[in-house]
Amino acid sequence: MARLWEKDYSIDALLHAFTVGNDYQTDAKLVTADCTASIAHVSMLHHAGLLEESEAAELKRALKTLISQAESGEFVIKPEDEDCHTAIEQYLIERLGETGKKVHLGRSRNDQVQAALRLWGKDMLFQTMEAGFALSARLRRLAEKHIRVPMPGRTHMQKAMPSSVGLWAASYAEELLDESAHLFSVLELIDQSPLGAAASYGVPLPLDREYTARLLGFSRVQNNVLYANNSRGKFEGVIVDALEYIALTLSKIAQDLILFSMPEFGYFSLPDELCTGSSIMPQKKNPDGLELTRSRAALVSSCGTAIKHIIRSLPSGYNRDFQDTKEPFIQAAQHVILMIRVMDLTIEKLQVHEKVLGEACTSELYATDHAISLVKSGMSFREAYRQTGAHPEAWESKDPLEAIMERKSQGTTGNLGLDVFDTELKRLQAYTEDRKLTFQQALSSLTGRQIVFFSI
Numbered sequence: 001m002a003r004l005w006e007k008d009y010s011i012d013a014l015l016h017a018f019t020v021g022n023d024y025q026t027d028a029k030l031v032t033a034d035c036t037a038s039i040a041h042v043s044m045l046h047h048a049g050l051l052e053e054s055e056a057a058e059l060k061r062a063l064k065t066l067i068s069q070a071e072s073g074e075f076v077i078k079p080e081d082e083d084c085h086t087a088i089e090q091y092l093i094e095r096l097g098e099t100g101k102k103v104h105l106g107r108s109r110n111d112q113v114q115a116a117l118r119l120w121g122k123d124m125l126f127q128t129m130e131a132g133f134a135l136s137a138r139l140r141r142l143a144e145k146h147i148r149v150p151m152p153g154r155t156h157m158q159k160a161m162p163s164s165v166g167l168w169a170a171s172y173a174e175e176l177l178d179e180s181a182h183l184f185s186v187l188e189l190i191d192q193s194p195l196g197a198a199a200s201y202g203v204p205l206p207l208d209r210e211y212t213a214r215l216l217g218f219s220r221v222q223n224n225v226l227y228a229n230n231s232r233g234k235f236e237g238v239i240v241d242a243l244e245y246i247a248l249t250l251s252k253i254a255q256d257l258i259l260f261s262m263p264e265f266g267y268f269s270l271p272d273e274l275c276t277g278s279s280i281m282p283q284k285k286n287p288d289g290l291e292l293t294r295s296r297a298a299l300v301s302s303c304g305t306a307i308k309h310i311i312r313s314l315p316s317g318y319n320r321d322f323q324d325t326k327e328p329f330i331q332a333a334q335h336v337i338l339m340i341r342v343m344d345l346t347i348e349k350l351q352v353h354e355k356v357l358g359e360a361c362t363s364e365l366y367a368t369d370h371a372i373s374l375v376k377s378g379m380s381f382r383e384a385y386r387q388t389g390a391h392p393e394a395w396e397s398k399d400p401l402e403a404i405m406e407r408k409s410q411g412t413t414g415n416l417g418l419d420v421f422d423t424e425l426k427r428l429q430a431y432t433e434d435r436k437l438t439f440q441q442a443l444s445s446l447t448g449r450q451i452v453f454f455s456i
Contacts, residue, residue: 027084132180150400217442
C-alpha cells in the first residue's frame with residue numbers, strides 16, 4: 001500500500017514499526033472526525049472551482065459510507081496504513097480511482113489531523129460538560145435531602161467545627177459546576193478551524209478557509225497558518241489541564257467517601273454492587289471504584305505532563321513529535337468522563353447514616369461556638385479564644401442540628417443557597433445546549449446524519 005508521503009524508495013521495516021507505533025490504533029477513534037472534515041474540504045474544493053461537481057459528489061458519498069463503516073466497526077486501520085489518513089485515502093482510491101486521488105489537494109496531514117482532533121475535542125467537551133452538570137445536580141440533590149443532617153467538620157483531619165452532609169455535598173456540587181463551566185473557556189480557544197493551513201505555510205490555491213470553518217461548525221478560522229500548526233499539542237494540553245481540575249475534585253470526593261465509609265467512621269456506606277471482594281478474605285467489601293478514581297486522577301495529570309513535555313522544546317512548524325500527543329490527550333478525556341459517570345453512580349447509591357453522624361458531633365466541635373458566646377457577653381475574641389483553649393472542661397455539647405442551623409450567612413450550613421446553584425446550573429445547561437445544537441446542526445447539514453465523534 002502506498003503511503004501518502006511515499007516516493008521512489010522504501011522505508012526500513014524497523015523504522016516503520018518505530019514511527020507508526022500504535023498510532024493506527026489511536027487513529028481508529030478519529031476516523032469519523034477525519035471523514036467529516038474531509039467532506040467539508042471536498043465541498044470547499046468544489047466551491048473554489050478545484051473539483052468538478054460530479055467528483056465532489058462521488059467523494060462525499062464515499063466518505064459518508066466510510067463513516068457508517070467506521071461506526072459499525074467494519075473499517076479497520078492496519079499497521080501498514082500508518083494512520084487513518086492513509087487508510088481513508090486508500091479507501092477512496094480503491095473505490096473511485098483517479099477521483100479518490102484528488103481528495104488531498106490543498107491540505108497536509110498536519111491540518112487534516114488537527115481538524116479531526118478539534119472536532120473530536122469539541123464533542124468531548126460538550127459531553128464532559130453535560131456529565132459534569134449531571135453529577136453536580138446529583139450532589140445538589142444529596143445536599144438538599146440531607147440538609148439538616150449534622151456532620152463533623154474537619155481541618156488537619158481533626159474535628160474542627162459543626163458541619164452538615166448538606167454543606168459537604170453542596171460544596172462539591174458547586175466546585176464541579178465551576179470546573180465544568182471552565183471547559184467553556186477551553187471550548188472558545190479550540191473553536192478555530194485549522195483547515196487550509198496545510199503544512200504550516202498555506203498553498204498557492206484559492207482555498208476558502210472561512211467556508212470550510214462554517215461547514216464544520218467552527219466559530220472562526222485560526223488565522224495564522226504557522227500558528228495553526230504550532231498550536232498542536234498546546235491546545236490538547238490546555239484541554240487536559242482543564243480536565244485535570246475535574247479529576248482532582250473527583251479524587252478528593254473519592255478519598256472522603258473511602259475515609260468516611262470506614263467502619264471506624266461509619267458516616268456513609270457503599271452498596272454491595274459498587275464494591276469488589278478479596279480473593280482470600282471472605283468478609284471484604286473493597287471500594288475499588290473510588291480507589292481507581294484516585295489513581296486515574298494521577299493518570300490524567302500524567303497525560304497533561306506528557307503532552308507539555310513533548311512540545312516543550314520543539315521548533316516552529318511541524319515535527320513528528322506531535323504524533324505522541326494524541327494518545328495521552330484521548331486517554332485523559334476517556335478517563336475523566338468515566339470517572340464522572342462512576343462518581344455519579346456512587347453518589348446516587350450512597351447510604352447516609354444520620355444517627356452515626358449525629359453521635360460523632362462531640363463537644364470539641366463547639367469550642368469556637370463557646371468562644372463566640374463569651375464575645376457576645378462583652379469579652380474580646382482573643383481573650384475568649386485564650387480562655388476557651390485553657391478550659392476545655394467549659395465546652396458544652398450542643399444540639400448539633402441547632403448548631404448547624406445557627407449559621408445563617410450565605411453559603412453556611414443554615415443557609416446553603418441552593419437556589420444560587422440552581423440558577424447558575426440552569427444558565428450553563430442552556431448555554432451548553434445552545435452551543436452544542438449549533439455545532440450538531442452544522443455537522444448534520446454537512447453529512448446528512450447525526451454525528452458523534454467522542455464515545456467510550
